[in-house]
Structure formats: C-alpha cells, structure tokens
Amino acid sequence: MLTYLRKRVVTSLLPLLVVLFGVFFLARLTGDPTNLYLPVSATPDQRAEFAAEHGLDQPVLKQMVDYLWGILHLDFGESLRTGESAADMALRAFPATLQLAFCTMLLAILGAVTIGCWAAYRPNSLADRAASLLSMTAASIPDFWFAIMGIWIFAVTLGWLPTSGTSSPLAWVLPIATLLIRPLGVLTQVVRGAMVSALSAPYVRLARSKGAGDLRVVTHHALRNASAPSLTVAGDLAVGLINGAVVVEVIFGWPGIGKLMIDSILQRDFAVLQACVLLTAISIFILNIFIDACYALLDARVRETAKV
Template sequence: MKTYIAKSLLQVIPVLLIVSLIVFILVRVTGDPVALMLPETATAEDRAVLTQALGLDQPLYTQYIKFIGSALQGDFGTSFRYGESALPLVLERLPASFELAVAAMIFAVIIAVPLGVISAVKRNTFMDLIISSLSVVGKAMPNFWMGIMLILLFSVMLGMLPVSGRGGMEHLILPAFTLGVGLSAQMTRLIRSSMLDILNQDYIRTARSKGIFEIVVIGKHAFRNGLIPVVTIMSLQFTSLIGGTLITETVFAWPGLGQLLVVAVNTHDMAIVQAAVFVIALIVVISNILTDIVYRLLDPRIKYN
C-alpha cells in the first residue's frame, strides 16, 4: 500500500504538467490580455510596452518555461484586476468553497444513505416508487432555479434566512441545500443499485439462513460492501463541488473559488485562471489517492500492486 501511494504521488507531477500546459495554451489563444488591460485610448506604444512587460512578445515555449519555473515557486503571476499575486487570492477563496462543498456533501449523505437503503430493501414497493420518483425530480431540477426559488421562499417571503453572502450557519443553509439536493438524488439511486446487487449475493442469503437479525445483515454485511461505488461518486462530486459550484456561488454571492474563476474568465485574468485550475487539479489528484485508500479500508480484499 505504501508503495502504491508513493507511485501515485509521483504521478502527480506529469498530471500537473499536462494540466498546466493545456491551461497555459488555452488562456493565451482565447483573447488578447493586453487589449483587456489597457483603455481604448491607449497608443500602440503603450501596447508594446505592456506586451514586453508581460513577456507576451516571446515565443510560447519560452513563456511556458518561465511560467513553470515561477509556478514551482508558487508564483502564477499578478492579477491585473486585483493587483495582487494570483495564488494567495485563490487560496483565500478556497476555504469558502471547501465549507460549502463539505456542507453540501454532509447534507447529501444524510439524505441519500437512508433513502437508498430503504429503497433497496423495499424494492418494487410503494415506498421504493416514492423514493425513486423524488430522486428523479431532485436530479432534474437545475441548481440555479432551485436556488432562486429557495431565496424567494425563505428569504423574500418568509424572511427566515439571508439572501446572500458568507457569515454564520444561516448563510450556509440555502446554498448547501441547493447543491445537496441534486447530489443526494444521484447518490440515492446509486446506493439503491449497489445494495440490490449486494443483497442478491450468496453470503447475504447465508447470513439470513443462519437467523441473523435483518438489521445486522443490512447494516454490517450488505451496507459496507455497497459503499465502494458510493465512495467513488462522493470523491468525484466533492472535487467538482470545489471548483464547479459556479452557478450556485453566483446566485448566492458566495465568495468561493467558483465565483472568482467566473470573474477571472470573463475579464481574461490569466494569472487567476492558471492558479485556480492548477489548485483544482491538485485537489482532484489528491482526492483520487485518498479514495483508493478508503477502498482498501472498506474492502481488505482489494490489493494495489
């Protein structure tokens, strides 16, 4: 296991290099940052001076080599919008995104686990039909629409919760619920499917034939083995929540990484885009390694070479 983790950590290097290369090229071929940074009244001389100052007059490969050298030192450039180093700005927004992602994931797990297990145990019953229908509806509702509806209901009409911003727990409820509903719907269906496969296994029938209580069969023998695909989707969804909650963070004015990335893309702030994508890629890679470790803890039969 230690050897596998060491090899996985070494694989982080080429992955991040490929990600940095793709982002570096895409950012530079999608527009002219000099035109965005200078006013319309700027002269050709002003453009030439700024182009040279940013190093944009050099070949792309030279720019990339310098970019990698600076990135290894934690320098992704200076944001022309904020006038500060890009990486600290990204790291400053990261805790807010983590807070929202963790809250949404906790909400999704609390809802999805019992509903998924009940739906599998009560297969083809009225209860299963209700849970399956709710899962479909929850997955079909767009996040931005649900967020707006929740604001209108709980903030505008009832005045119970704040409309936007980050503060206490009351500010977290609506955005976390908005993100968690769609995720819980997806996890519920996955847990149901996984549990149905497990409940048809021979060792489950053997446990039941021995007279073991049904709650022990479900909780100890079936549920733990049915968690592996759930852990996979949780890992994938959590990393997407970190960098992909663009619409939800915008609707609720949540000061997270997603909102910062949207503004950076709209203003063509290359330094912010590069730093944000680099950090998100690192989180994804580390999350995948942790997921493999959890697999091993859930099922000791899994071996890594």
C-alpha cells in the same frame, strides 16, 4: 497497497500536466488584457510599457517557460487587477469552496445512506417506489434552475433567506441545497441498488439464520459490502462538486475559488486564473488518490490486481 497507490499516482500525473499546459494556452485565447486595463486613449508607448511590465511582450513559448519555471518555485505571478500574489488570492478563496463542498457531500452521504438503506430493505414497496421517484427527480434537476427557483421562492417571495454572502448561517442554506439536490439523488440510487444486491447475498441469509437483528444485518453486514461501489460514485460526485460549484458561487455571490476563476476570466487576469485552475486540479488529484486508497482498503481484489 503501496504498489496500487504508486500506479494510481503515476497514471494521474498525465491529466495534471494536460491541465497545466491547457490553462496557459486557453487563458490567452480570452484576449489581450492591455485593451481591458488601459483606456482607449492610451498611447502605443503606454501599451508597450504595460505589456513589458507584465511579460506580455514576450513570445508565447517564452511566457510558457517563465510560467513553468515560476510554478517549480511556487511563484504564480501577480494579479493584473490588484498586484497581489496570485497564489495568495487563490488560497484565500479556496477554503470557502471546500467548506461548501464538504458540507454538501456530508449531507448527501448521510441522506443517501439513510434513504437508500430504507428503500432497499423493502424493495418494490410503496416506500421504495417513492424514494426512487424522488431520487430520480432530484438527479435530473439542473443546478441553475433549482438556484433560481430557490431565490424566487425563499428569498424574493417569502423573504426567509438571503440571496448572497456568508454573513449568517441562513446564507448557507440556498447554496448547499442547490449543490445537494443532484448528488443526493444519484447517490441514493446507487446505495439502494448496492444494498438490494447485498441484502440478497448468502452471507446475509447466514447472518439472519444465526439470529442477527435487522439493524445489525443492514449496518454491519450489507452496508459494508455495498459501500465500495457507493464510494466510487461519491468520489466522482465530490470531484464534480468542486468543479461544479462555479455556477452556484456566481449565482449566490459565494466568495470561493469558482467565483474568483470567473472574475479572472472576465478580467483576463491570467496569473490568478492559472493559480485557481491549478490549485483546483491538484485538490482533485489528491481527492482521487484518497478515494482510491479507501477503495483498496474496502476491496482486497483491488489490492491483488495491483500486484499483477
């Protein structure tokens, strides 16, 4: 088990390093922040002073070395907009994104397991076909379209739900529903397919011959063996939620790290953007390692392969 996890950590470090260097260079392609933060009437001396104050007058390689040195000392610099610590701003916004992603993924898993098991228990029945149709439709709907339709129907037309903020529980409904629709559809299809295979396996027929009830067969025998492929897809979807929450956060004014990242790009706040991207990448790295550990616990073949 430890050997497998150690290999996964080593192989996952390379993408993290690529993100580390990539965000530094790509952030600087957005333009010179001097033109954004100083008025048009600023003198050359004022521009030079601003650039020197924020280290923008240094060669790019020197800026990169300072950036890496700061990361080693957990110093991500200060925001050009507010003068606050970039790390503090990213850490303050990140819990809102995690809350949104966690609630969405929890509802997606519960819904997919319930609908997928129900559909797989009677394959090719009317219920199975209805569940498959709805899940495929849900998996195909773009997030932004669902968000716009949700605002138009439930906020503008009916006036039931707010369009932004986190001030009330009702403000969570549209963002979670928008993020939920696609993971629920994809995961339902995966759970349904895995359960159909598991329910036709010999060990399930053996359990039935020993008098096991339908509920026990589904929950204690088939679902455990169907959980391995479902866990892999759920992990990918969870990673996608953290990354894909950007669109939802911007549309609904959700104060998460995705909205902060977009604001930093528009305002060329390099330090905050770098802190947001790196924090997101590290969280995805940790999430992938956790999913790999769960997968190894569920499937002994994975652990044996790691020993080779």
